[in-house]
Amino acid sequence: MNALPKDFLWGVATAAGQIEGAAAEDGRAPSIWDAFAAIPGKIAGGDTPALACDYYHRYPQHLAAIRELGFQGFRFSFSWSRLLPDGVGAVNQKGLDFYKRTIDEMLRLGLTPNATLYHWDLPQALDDRGGFLNRDIAAWFGEYASLLFKEFGDVVPLWSTFNEPIATYVGYGPGWFAPGRTGGERDGRIANHHLLLAHGEAVRRFRESGRDGKIGIVVDVWHHHPARPNHPEDVALAELENEKAYRSYLHPLFKGGYSPALTDWMEQNDCSPVVRDGDFEKIRQPLDFFGLNCYNRVVDCADRSLVTRELAEHAGGNFLDNGTEYYPRAVYDALHILTEEYGVDIPIYITENGTHAVDTVVEENGVRAIHDTTRIRYFQGFLEWLSKAIDEGIDVRGYFAWTFLDNFEWTAGYGTRFGMATAPLGGGDILLKDSALWWKEFLKTQQR
Numbered sequence: 001m002n003a004l005p006k007d008f009l010w011g012v013a014t015a016a017g018q019i020e021g022a023a024a025e026d027g028r029a030p031s032i033w034d035a036f037a038a039i040p041g042k043i044a045g046g047d048t049p050a051l052a053c054d055y056y057h058r059y060p061q062h063l064a065a066i067r068e069l070g071f072q073g074f075r076f077s078f079s080w081s082r083l084l085p086d087g088v089g090a091v092n093q094k095g096l097d098f099y100k101r102t103i104d105e106m107l108r109l110g111l112t113p114n115a116t117l118y119h120w121d122l123p124q125a126l127d128d129r130g131g132f133l134n135r136d137i138a139a140w141f142g143e144y145a146s147l148l149f150k151e152f153g154d155v156v157p158l159w160s161t162f163n164e165p166i167a168t169y170v171g172y173g174p175g176w177f178a179p180g181r182t183g184g185e186r187d188g189r190i191a192n193h194h195l196l197l198a199h200g201e202a203v204r205r206f207r208e209s210g211r212d213g214k215i216g217i218v219v220d221v222w223h224h225h226p227a228r229p230n231h232p233e234d235v236a237l238a239e240l241e242n243e244k245a246y247r248s249y250l251h252p253l254f255k256g257g258y259s260p261a262l263t264d265w266m267e268q269n270d271c272s273p274v275v276r277d278g279d280f281e282k283i284r285q286p287l288d289f290f291g292l293n294c295y296n297r298v299v300d301c302a303d304r305s306l307v308t309r310e311l312a313e314h315a316g317g318n319f320l321d322n323g324t325e326y327y328p329r330a331v332y333d334a335l336h337i338l339t340e341e342y343g344v345d346i347p348i349y350i351t352e353n354g355t356h357a358v359d360t361v362v363e364e365n366g367v368r369a370i371h372d373t374t375r376i377r378y379f380q381g382f383l384e385w386l387s388k389a390i391d392e393g394i395d396v397r398g399y400f401a402w403t404f405l406d407n408f409e410w411t412a413g414y415g416t417r418f419g420m421a422t423a424p425l426g427g428g429d430i431l432l433k434d435s436a437l438w439w440k441e442f443l444k445t446q447q448r
């Protein structure tokens, strides 16, 4: 792999709801994930985010270990209900103090803070008022965003409004994610539209704040491919899935409206959100960077009975030990989609990339280890394709691996592990997996 640009930012990424724990401490109020996890059957193993990695207390240990591996950036999110327990109004000073301490520690260690305002954990108090189905969410989010720009705008250089908007669609449409509302396609699309308005409102407020940092949004691109490229039904299915997923965000953000294909589909399915005059102007505002989360592609087959076979036969198709396809070219494809189909000409950061693996702890001469070679192979493959896209001139400024520590993997609970390191639930000694050691060696070759 060619060396990447000198000032390339290598980091790890995480999210408040997945690592912080201390769910009821120092004035924090519940988020929709706390409430959702309390409903039996929603989260694998009955897990909850209440303890997680206890980053709330153990952040010095975590951040030091991340820096020790050679990373220079840390992507994290704020817990809205820790800062504004009611979602709006009274500020929880202890919440602010916590983020002040953690950001100071990042700066002290030389980790560039990359902050996300919203990584899925809406205050429950706001969901009680309709959450993302209420158009007022834009104003609520604006108030929250302004608080953070005021408090941390001088020390945080990179800001993302939302992480993976599709999670909100999933939470209000099919209800697989928090808040578990099952309003169907129509509510999912309404929630999405309101989220995009909230994004626009936060960007407007950021500009108004006069802060020097950069602001963007993080969208995940899982490009759908037809399993049988010569089969019109598969081609149509993959196209539709792309429209309903990442294009439903990229079109409004970069082209100023929903695509003609999605517009038609929403009309035919009676699920178009209410769009008011001026909405798309609010949504489509110049951004300073784009955050791309990239994990894999999806292969669609109209004939469900063929899915497994078609996937297995696909050229280059091979699998990781967790059963997912190994397709590192996904990042190269996604970058080309951004630049070619959407004309994205702002700097891009890979804000998440990683894989879960079947990690087994082995004991060798009294030393515990996890030989996660699958994960190493995954990272290597993605970095090769990323490097190829950069060689071709795509302006990627940084890469954030998902993730440092095994954590609360949403509905999959703690049993699905994405970490390059692990620690007991609720904290304790950190065990570096082989992939963390691999990163340490790799980053030495990339030093500035």
Ligand code: GCO
Binding pocket: 015, 018, 163, 164, 220, 293, 352, 402, 409, 418
């Ligand atoms: C996402 C989220 C993360 C996940 C990660 C692994 O991409 O789904 O941003 O919170 O933990 O992706 O699934």
